[in-house]
Amino acid sequence: MSRIPTRHLGRYLLQGQLPRKGCLASSNYTPRGSCRVAASCSCSRCLQPFSPQATRAVHVSTSSAASPADTPIIPLRKKLKDEAKQLKKESRKNKAQKGSAQTVDGWELTVGIEIHAQLNTSRKLFSPAATSFNDEPNSHVALFDLSIPGSQPLFQPQTLIPALRAALALNCDIQPVSRFDRKHYFWWDQPSGYQITQYYEPLARNGSITLLARDGIAPEDGDSVTVGIQQIQLEQDTAKTLAQPGDARWLDFNRVGVPLIEIITRPEIHHPRTAAVLVRKIQLLLNAVDACVSGMETGGLRADVNVSVRRTGDTATGRLGTRTEVKNLSTIKAVEDAIIAERDRQIAQIEAGGSVVGETRGWTLGSKQTRRLRGKEGEVDYRYMPDPDLGPLLISEDLVRHIKESVAHLPDRELDELVDRYGVSAKDAVSLMALDNGARIEYFYNVVGGLGKRLREAEGRTPQQPLDLELDPDLKKYAPLAANWILHEFGRLVTDRSSPQDDETAFEITPEGQCARVPVASLSELLFHLHQKKITGKVAKELLLALYHGNVGEAGGVTAAIDAHDLWFHELSEEEYGALVESALEGEDRVLKEFGGNKKTYPQGKLMYLVGKMLRLGPTERIDPVNAEKAMRSRIEELCGTSA
Incomplete structure (x- = not known):
């Protein structure tokens, strides 16, 4: 089979055109029983419509086909864009149907x-x-x-x-x-x-x-x-x-x-x-x-x-x-x-x-x-x-009474405690309790306990202030962080395995809430540094992946790995934030006008646009998005005299 020229492939893919060379309609070959005449022939044989049951071939007149010049050319980019829009529309339709499938x-x-x-x-x-x-x-x-x-x-x-x-x-x-x-x-x-x-x-x-x-x-x-x-x-x-x-x-x-x-x-x-x-x-x-x-x-x-x-x-x-x-x-x-x-x-x-x-x-x-x-x-x-x-x-009544006392702590009560005392969202609390036949929630309690202990030691509080984890006044500040990582970041570890061999070494959590692949102490240490803003979220995720694959040595643990690779978060100074704000505001006079006057709603979207520009212009590994937003908001208030 001869090689098809690139120009022919391009016309076919982009314009839907086929070369006519070798086509029966343009050749001198006349099938048996057909009429070989000019394109203007109007005999009954040429005008008779095609029938699958017919035993004779039907001559195709070249004049009936639209010429390439008459066919509108649709660019490939537009075709792909239209197809993407259609898929998105169908996806929304399916979601709407799923939502209404209850009745x-x-x-x-x-x-x-x-x-x-x-x-x-x-x-x-x-x-x-x-x-x-x-x-x-x-x-x-x-x-x-x-x-x-x-x-x-x-x-x-x-x-x-x-x-x-x-x-x-x-x-x-x-x-x-x-x-x-x-x-x-x-x-x-x-x-x-x-x-x-x-x-x-x-x-x-x-x-x-x-x-x-x-x-x-x-x-x-x-x-x-x-x-x-x-x-x-x-x-x-x-x-x-x-x-x-x-x-x-x-x-x-x-x-x-x-x-x-x-x-x-x-x-x-x-x-x-x-x-x-x-x-x-x-x-x-x-x-x-x-x-x-x-x-x-x-x-x-x-x-x-x-x-x-x-x-x-x-x-x-x-x-x-x-x-x-x-x-x-x-x-x-x-x-x-x-x-x-x-x-x-x-x-x-x-x-x-x-x-x-x-x-x-x-x-x-x-x-x-x-x-x-x-x-x-x-x-x-x-x-x-x-x-x-x-x-x-x-079955005697005393047996029933004894067993009833032993099942007083039911899931709804524990879920209430997770939401009210630990500050975990109801959705995350349900997931924690349901995963791994109850082992995931035990792992969560162990990690939160280790993280709370490190935070109390860092603040100089003695073990007696307090010993009971549930009485820690700062519990809601760090427990949701642990829940988020134990649910969502762990989920990414499982779904984004880099090799088929990971199936054989997938981490398991014991009923006592211990995990060999990501030990409680290691995750508590990692989350402690993240909570204290000593490392960035990106670095924390890379460290978790390294823990999962066994690439963090036992000697010194997570902290030693951060030291060895100099992964600490060296945040910009106040002066550096100020200089970065000025760079981001250059040429943005039109955007700054949105913050002037007595507007009923604060243009939060415009503010985040400017913060995003700061992140693009500056060293991302040294910028805290929260502090970047504060610096930008403060400068806009100075320039425009408005506040959120």
Whole structure:
């Protein structure tokens, strides 16, 4: 194939023009059955429109094509700019649609949620086998787990404690007597052909959980919404299915019999985002009371959502629409997305003249619609019956009272303390508590403690003034700085890895709040220098990256690294700031006029423009933007006689 000349490529890319050399329309070649005449030919064969079914070729008249001179030439820069504008417009449209996805005009959504959470226990529910999630498959299996004939269930009392802690954290009434039932269904992950659960007389009833605006609920729900908990029941988990090539399935029976609690909410949720927030808050609460330490990201918590819709005019009847169940949602985002998809599917079905059928449906991450799995089973299908091998579960009042005292410090109270005492924003406080199964917040407390100690020593305060971190009057001045770095700067470390090998050495935070990659003492030392304005933010970020990659030696730590590379912040003097201000004001008479007169609003934007000019003209590594703004503002007041 011959090389295409650059000029031809340029005409094609920039003007959409193709060279006519070699084109059939300009050659002397005449296809069989066509008419070879001049461009002005008007015979029936040339005027007949093209038909894909025709067996003859159709001659293309060169006179029908627009000449290059008639085609407007659009510069490539303008094309790219127009495409960028269009993408930005579509992005705004998508954001607007996402924001309004919480409601559909003329329709009411109702959602109930069933959450299955693995309890934090060392034994299975009805066998002495150890609970295991990372050991060799089928290495912790008792005879009863495999339903070997003659084996009997033996309730393990230690599994009751985390279940009670979870129920009390959700404000439930503990039932003094509860019983176990058999729920029959046949699937390869259930060896016995039934699941032992609590259906008729569960462990706890009539609870509630309150979601606040700071939790991230839908704006349509206002400042808060309370969702009722219908019941909490104990039940056993199934085996883990491992898909293999060739449509094969392997079973790991380590998980079968692992104790679960099923939390069933009342159908009182009306917005998808609020449903997702509820699942996230329950996960956070279960982790806080040490009832469930394995979250959705590791498969320790799964959610099923029951979705129904009805027209707003039908709300007076009190009857809900036919519900469908979307099973096994494994992420918080999947909860919201699956509800939106199923709601829209049901509405479209009804508006098309059809009806919603009660069924069980599935959801795939990244999908735009749910898929049918099977028809919806009812009580009759499951053939619930009391388990004849297990007696009633009796719970005394003194046990309930003792456990209730141990779960008094719940996440909402801790979140209030983070906001009110530490000065952390509500959004950052929620993130700190949710990340790393509670380890991130412990790391935060450790870093804040180390930073506060350094600040007190620098100010000459004795340890007795004060010893209690929460009583430190300056706590709000430095705790938000630590929260910002532990959340956002740490997030950049994880997402901006420079090499694939970083996945193997990604830092982990222990439950005690310690991190080998970025030690508490090192981060406290770094933030101390940043808070005291002894180093710039840019230098601090580079030091954090060096800590993460192990490039800061243990001898002397962060301070020694700053000394070795002379990274200290040598700020401009007052005279140097003044000279820099004068340089930035040169030729800016028009801008200075904006500060004169009796204007109702201070031109803050113009001020920041001048400060930005100072940063460009001067040595950035020696300029404090705050002090630069003060110097510029002071000089403008002298020249114009105005103040903000």
